[in-house]
Amino acid sequence: MTEIAKPRPEFRNINAITDLTTYRLPPAGWVSILHRASGLLMFVLLPFIIWMFDASISSEISFSKFKAAFNSGLGFVPGWFIKLVALALIWAYLHHFIAGVRHLWMDATHSVSKEFGRTSALVTLVLGIGLTVILGAKLFGLY
Structure with missing residues (x-):
């Protein structure tokens, strides 16, 4: 007697319009993206980073202008927006650094198990967001 073959799984490409809203990416995928x-x-905002560095160390007058830009704004750009851009840079740096250390650790120790990837990805996300919240509170003058 011949057995009926089980249907083989169907693999298909992800449709960006219909499937992305229901696709569940694992934490390691989120960290990678x-x-x-x-x-x-950080690359796109490099001119802003260079301006902040230059204005903060050039002279006492430029440092005063730098502080005023964060407090009252710069031209037509309000100060809160400059702080938000700086907060985005803080997150970008922290996440990029922590995720980079995670990748280097995995490469150096050959820790490529699924469980370690998930755990280290969650630690990366929590550390990046947690440190951003702490430094953002300092940036916005909460302590």
């Missing part, structure tokens, strides 16, 4: 996004954000 956010690692790339944070690197892109």
Whole structure:
């Protein structure tokens, strides 16, 4: 007697319009995507980073202007928006750094198990967001 073959699983490509809203990405996938996004954000905002560095160390007058930009704004850009951009840079740097250390650790120790990948991804996400909240509270003058 011949057995009926089980239907084989159907693999298909993910449709960006219909499937992305229901697709559940694992934490390691989120860390990977956010690692790339944070690197892109830091690259795009490099002129702002250079301006902040230059204005903060050039002279006492430029440092006063730098502080005033964060408090009252710069031209038509309000100060709260400059603080939000700085907060985005803080998150981007922290996430990129922590995720980079995670990747280096996994490469150096050959820790490539599924469980370690999930755990280290969750630690990366929690540390990045937690440190961003702490430094953001300092940036916005909550302590």
